[in-house]
Structures are given as structure tokens and as C-alpha cells.
Amino acid sequence: MTEHSYALGELLVSKLGVGRSTKETEQLKKEISALLSLTSEAVLVVDAEGQILELNQPMCTLMQQSRLQLLGASLLPHIGEQGWKQLKRGRDFDTVVLTPAALPGKKENVWKVRSKSIYETDKLTTMMLHITEGPAPSKKKLQQKRTIYTFDDIKGNSPSVRAVKEQARRIASGETTIMIRGESGTGKEVFAQAIHCGSQRHTGPFVAINCAAIPESLLESELFGYEGGAFTGAKGEGKAGRFELAHGGTIFLDEIGDMSLHLQAKLLRVVQERKVERVGGTQSLDVDVRIIAATHRNLEKMVAEEKFREDLYYRLNVIPLNIPPLRERKDDVPILVEYFMKKLSLDLGRTPKRLSQQVLERLLAYRWPGNIRELENVVEHFVQLEIGDLVTLQSIPLQLREQSMGHAEAERRAPRRHSSESEEKESLLQLLDQYGRDTEGKRQVAETLGVSLPTLYRKLKKWRLK
Numbered sequence: 492m493t494e495h496s497y498a499l500g501e502l503l504v505s506k507l508g509v510g511r512s513t514k515e516t517e518q519l520k521k522e523i524s525a526l527l528s529l530t531s532e533a534v535l536v537v538d539a540e541g542q543i544l545e546l547n548q549p550m551c552t553l554m555q556q557s558r559l560q561l562l563g564a565s566l567l568p569h570i571g572e573q574g575w576k577q578l579k580r581g582r583d584f585d586t587v588v589l590t591p592a593a594l595p596g597k598k599e600n601v602w603k604v605r606s607k608s609i610y611e612t613d614k615l616t617t618m619m620l621h622i623t624e625g626p627a628p629s630k631k632k633l634q635q636k637r638t639i640y641t642f643d644d645i646k647g648n649s650p651s652v653r654a655v656k657e658q659a660r661r662i663a664s665g666e667t668t669i670m671i672r673g674e675s676g677t678g679k680e681v682f683a684q685a686i687h688c689g690s691q692r693h694t695g696p697f698v699a700i701n702c703a704a705i706p707e708s709l710l711e712s713e714l715f716g717y718e719g720g721a722f723t724g725a726k727g728e729g730k731a732g733r734f735e736l737a738h739g740g741t742i743f744l745d746e747i748g749d750m751s752l753h754l755q756a757k758l759l760r761v762v763q764e765r766k767v768e769r770v771g772g773t774q775s776l777d778v779d780v781r782i783i784a785a786t787h788r789n790l791e792k793m794v795a796e797e798k799f800r801e802d803l804y805y806r807l808n809v810i811p812l813n814i815p816p817l818r819e820r821k822d823d824v825p826i827l828v829e830y831f832m833k834k835l836s837l838d839l840g841r842t843p844k845r846l847s848q849q850v851l852e853r854l855l856a857y858r859w860p861g862n863i864r865e866l867e868n869v870v871e872h873f874v875q876l877e878i879g880d881l882v883t884l885q886s887i888p889l890q891l892r893e894q895s896m897g898h899a900e901a902e903r904r905a906p907r908r909h910s911s912e913s914e915e916k917e918s919l920l921q922l923l924d925q926y927g928r929d930t931e932g933k934r935q936v937a938e939t940l941g942v943s944l945p946t947l948y949r950k951l952k953k954w955r956l957k
């Protein structure tokens with residue numbers, strides 16, 4: 492036992508030892524100290540105000556302070572007022588996930604705290620806390636658990652979103668092919684999922700494929716499957732394509748405008764006949780699928796330039812659904828912020844934070860080139876990195892600091908905007924200027940926009956910004 496652990500919280504014993512003789516108190520002191528030193532788990536005792544009465548060495552290591560510094564100090568600076576309230580609200584042995592005040596090099600970690608409270612005539616006197624530290628669950632992990640979106644999950648109250656939701660609800664129950672148009676991150680896949688859920692096919696599979704994210708050479712076999720031995724590296728037993736996998740359900744063909752003319756021809760056959768032929772195969776398989784396609788590209792222009800087949804365009808564009816970009820429905824920003832704040836805080840075991848008026852104004856003035864996906868990322872940044880309860884201008888991400896402009900300025904610039912495509916180029920240029928054009932800069936731009944690095948490179952190539 493160390494010299495310090497003998498000190499064993501004079502404070503603790505002075506509380507627990509009330510009414511005992513000095514000898515008994517001394518004995519109790521030693522026993523508690525010995526007990527805590529026996530475990531390699533981090534354990535802490537606090538009083539009803541959060542003052543640290545006793546703790547063991549593993550707890551000191553976790554808090555990165557010496558025992559002398561911690562004894563008698565308050566726990567509140569380490570877990571925040573909100574964290575303390577959460578703990579006091581929790582029931583005995585519940586696990587409460589708290590964000591510790593940033594410890595050097597451990598910004599992303601959380602504390603899982605189990606507690607046992609001691610009362611004296613209904614009044615809380617002491618709390619025993621057992622703490623384990625671990626990484627916060629990643630957003631990716633949480634998204635893997637994500638269930639499929641329904642219309643109720645599509646947030647936003649602006650007239651344009653209400654209208655498109657209403658239109659989507661009406662067409663969901665049919666079998667018609669749908670073309671969803673909208674910039675990256677506006678929620679095209681979210682709408683496609685909601686339509687699937689609102690259709691007769693909701694018990695069948697929803698299969699999505701991003702035609703821009705998969706190299707041309709692999710896309711064909713991904714979509715249509717292949718027979719064993721069709722090419723070098725092909726699995727012996729062959730593989731079903733996404734169309735086969737979507738049998739009885741819905742297939743979502745994202746970024747359809749990025750498909751090569753060769754594959755467009757193959758796709759046309761499936762769209763017309765609902766039959767697929769695996770690569771290297773000779774038989775046609777019937778597939779019962781509803782097709783929802785999506786793109787952010789100007790397909791009409793592509794058809795005029797003979798980059799997209801006209802016949803396929805008409806086959807796919809039976810019912811067009813246009814999702815407006817976020818900058819055209821700024822009324823939705825506060826609603827979406829609140830929604831993501833609640834959802835991500837819950838997912839990540841954090842306490843929801845409020846936004847200062849200035850931060851809200853910045854969010855409203857920003858142009859959101861990455862749309863709702865970017866907004867979700869910004870809110871996640873607040874949840875993960877802001878320690879206090881209030882998000883202030885100091886903790887907003889870089890792109891909001893430098894790119895946003897006042898309302899008046901935004902209004903003044905609005906009429907000069909061109910098509911959404913050249914908007915995209917302009918936004919990319921701004922972000923590249925901001926983060927730099929080296930690999931790290933590009934990685935940050937991709938993260939800001941919520942797209943993968945290959946997608947960003949594709950966009951840069953498209954706009955000759957490489």
C-alpha cells in the first residue's frame with residue numbers, strides 16, 4: 492500500500508466513520524484503502540456534490556493526475572455539469588456513457604461509468620463509481636447498424652421538401668421506374684429507401700449500388716453477376732449480381748449518369764425485359780425488380796451530347812423526383828440540426844448541446860455544397876469535439892468559419908448563381924483553396940463534403956481541377 496493510499500480519503504472516513512471510535516475509524520480507513528488497492532479497475536468515491544473522497548491508482552492513471560491533486564477536488568470539471576446530472580439521474584449499476592473533458596491525445600474517448608449510490612434517510616451521501624475508458628463508437632459503425640429510412644425519417648418542413656415527400660408517397664405504391672435528381676448529399680438514397688418501404692415490395696430486399704464508386708471493369712459483374720470461370724479471378728461457383736439479389740424488391744442505381752455507354756446498353760435490356768445475363772453466362776434469368784435510378788448530373792445535356800442513351804433516358808425517367816439542395820431550403824437547417832444533434836448524441840452516448848445564436852446564423856448563411864450529409868458531419872463535429880453545453884463560434888469547423896457570408900451577402904449573390912453543376916465547381920474551388928491541394932487537403936475536402944476520396948477525384952477530373 493502506498494503512503495498516499497493510507498490517506499484513504501480522510502474525507503471519506505470522516506463521513507463513513509461518523510459515530511465510531513477513533514480506533515474503529517482508523518481500522519475502517521485501512522480496510523477501504525486495501526479494498527480499493529486490490530482491484531486493477533478504476534474506482535472512485537464522490538460525495539453528493541461530486542467532491543472526490545477516495546480513488547485508487549488506476550483511477551489516477553485514467554484521469555492523468557496524481558492522487559494528491561485529485562483527493563478533495565471536484566469531479567465536475569472532468570465530466571461536465573451535464574455528465575454529473577446524468578450520473579445522478581442514472582439508476583444503480585446502469586452504464587452511463589460520458590465524454591471526459593479532453594485528455595491529452597484521447598479526444599475521441601468516452602467513459603463508461605457504472606455507479607452505486609448510498610443514501611442516508613433518502614438523502615444522497617456518497618456515490619461509488621466504476622469507470623472504463625474506450626473509444627467512442629465510430630459513425631461508420633453506427634451507420635452499419637442503421638435501419639432503412641421511411642417517410643417519417645425524412646426530416647424537413649420547408650414547402651419544397653413537403654411537396655417532394657408528398658409526390659414520393661403518392662408514387663411509392665406503384666411499380667413505375669423513378670428517377671431521383673439532386674445534388675450529392677441531398678438525400679436521394681434516403682428517398683429511394685422510403686419509397687421502397689412505402690411500396691408493396693417492402694418485405695423484399697432493397698439493394699443499392701453506386702455506379703460511380705465502382706470501377707467500370709467491376710461494375711458489369713457487380714450489376715449482372717458472373718458465371719464460374721468467366722474471367723481470371725472469378726469464383727468457381729460464380730456470383731449473383733445486384734439485380735438478382737434485388738429480386739422481389741427494389742434496386743437503387745445511384746449515379747447512373749456515370750455509367751459507360753457499353754453498360755448503358757446492357758442495362759437497357761434489363762430495364763426493358765427484366766432479364767439479366769451473368770457475365771460469361773448463356774442463360775437469361777428473370778428478375779422481378781423495381782428500379783429507382785438517381786443522378787446529380789444534367790442527363791438531358793448528356794443525351795444531347797450523346798453521352799447518355801436517349802432510349803435508356805426515357806425508360807428510366809418515367810417519374811422524375813427532384814430533391815432541392817439545402818441552400819434552397821434553409822428553413823430546414825434548424826430542424827435538421829436539432830434532429831441530428833439528438834440522434835448523434837444518443838448514438839455516441841453524449842449530451843445534446845445547444846447552439847449559440849451566432850453559430851446558428853453561420854449555419855443559415857452557409858451554402859452547404861455537401862448538403863444534408865455535410866450538415867450531419869458538422870453536427871457530429873459539435874457532438875464529438877465541443878466540451879461545453881453550448882456550441883460557440885470558437886468550435887465551428889473551418890469551412891463555416893471562412894466560407895460563410897452574411898444573409899445580405901448571400902442574397903446579393905444568389906441571382907448570379909448558375910446551374911447546380913457549376914455551383915459544384917465553385918464550391919470545390921473554394922474548399923481546395925481553404926484546405927490545400929495536396930493529398931491531405933483533398934482528404935479534408937472529401938470529408939467535408941461527405942464523399943469518398945475516389946468520388947472527389949472523379950469530381951476534380953470532371954471539372955478539370957486536378
Ligand SMILES: Nc1ncnc2c1ncn2[C@@H]1O[C@H](COP(=O)(O)OP(=O)(O)OP(=O)(O)O)[C@@H](O)[C@H]1O
Nearest residue numbers: 644645646647674675676677678679680681863864
Ligand atoms: N431529409 C432528411 N432527413 C434526415 N436525414 C437525411 C435527409 N436527407 C439526407 N439525410 C441524411 O444525409 C445523408 C446523405 O443522404 P443520401 O445518402 O441519401 O444522399 P444522396 O443524395 O444519395 O448522396 P450521393 O449522391 O452523394 O450518394 C444520409 O445518410 C442521411 O443521414
